[in-house]
Amino acid sequence: MANSKYEYVKLFEQPDQLLPNTWVVVRIDGRGFTKFANKYNFEKPNDKRALDLMNAAARQVLIELPDITIAYGVSDEYSFVLHKTCTLFERRASKLVSTVVSTFTAYYIFLWSTYFPETPLTAPLPSFDSRAVCYPSLQNLRDYMSWRQVDCHINNLYNTTFWALIQLGGMSSTEAGEKLSVSLRSNGNGFSKDKNELLYSQFSINYNNEPEIYKKGSVVSRDYELVEPGTHNTASEGESMAELAAQPQSKTQAENDGKRRTKARVVIEHLDIIRDDFWDRRPWLLSNKPGKIPKEP
Numbered sequence: 001m002a003n004s005k006y007e008y009v010k011l012f013e014q015p016d017q018l019l020p021n022t023w024v025v026v027r028i029d030g031r032g033f034t035k036f037a038n039k040y041n042f043e044k045p046n047d048k049r050a051l052d053l054m055n056a057a058a059r060q061v062l063i064e065l066p067d068i069t070i071a072y073g074v075s076d077e078y079s080f081v082l083h084k085t086c087t088l089f090e091r092r093a094s095k096l097v098s099t100v101v102s103t104f105t106a107y108y109i110f111l112w113s114t115y116f117p118e119t120p121l122t123a124p125l126p127s128f129d130s131r132a133v134c135y136p137s138l139q140n141l142r143d144y145m146s147w148r149q150v151d152c153h154i155n156n157l158y159n160t161t162f163w164a165l166i167q168l169g170g171m172s173s174t175e176a177g178e179k180l181s182v183s184l185r186s187n188g189n190g191f192s193k194d195k196n197e198l199l200y201s202q203f204s205i206n207y208n209n210e211p212e213i214y215k216k217g218s219v220v221s222r223d224y225e226l227v228e229p230g231t232h233n234t235a236s237e238g239e240s241m242a243e244l245a246a247q248p249q250s251k252t253q254a255e256n257d258g259k260r261r262t263k264a265r266v267v268i269e270h271l272d273i274i275r276d277d278f279w280d281r282r283p284w285l286l287s288n289k290p291g292k293i294p295k296e297p
Helices: 007-012 033-039 048-064 093-115 138-167 173-203 212-216 234-245 251-263 276-280
Strands: 023-030 068-074 077-082 128-135 218-222 266-269
Touching (some): 023 138, 048 068, 048 077, 048 218, 048 266, 068 138, 077 093, 077 138, 138 173, 138 212
Antiparallel strands (some): 023 077, 068 077, 068 218
């Protein structure tokens, strides 16, 4: 490209590389989604169609960006995880964040009619914001994922109780909020137990029987064969596995790994990601090496 007197404007571009050798989480959140949910009459406390749509869009992100190892979603947010050895877009924050959020948003809008066939989208269209955060250790990453899943449980238990008071108990939103607020102030750490008891005693709702997608959120990952639990220790081996994965690969080896990732099915599950068992049975999440693809039944 020929030089021109205007080319000096490139000097205003600043480097935005993310820290090397860190786990990167790109987290997206719906913009103004409370108003958006009301506009399209999302069911309360959970709208399965809306959650399935979020999951379907996230699944497409993993299909199009095989460098993403796992994603976790709840409500109108999703967290996409890149392995610490990943160099996608040279770890440039702007490219990484914009690619993930634009791909997700595009598929959310494209797939809308599949999940809401009788409710066409109208302007303003749904949009999402995003950010990239670096976590230096596996424990940091796991604590982040655990935080999001604990948050899912806390919020869902609250919302389930809040809407039961309104829909089944005949309270106004103000009355329901005040009742839960009083319980919180008076009972402190026992609040979760009290909500469970309230649901069961007043409305015969056993919270433990609520669908797992509501209680645990959604995990999106590639479907490799699970390993036997207890065959390795996540805490002691996780970082060393990452170091081994960071060793330079031959071009052929890198291409083969890419093909195996592309060939693997991307699945959506609703699992406990806090306990060691989840990570122990999926060592490819730690090593960034594709696992063994299950045989077709």
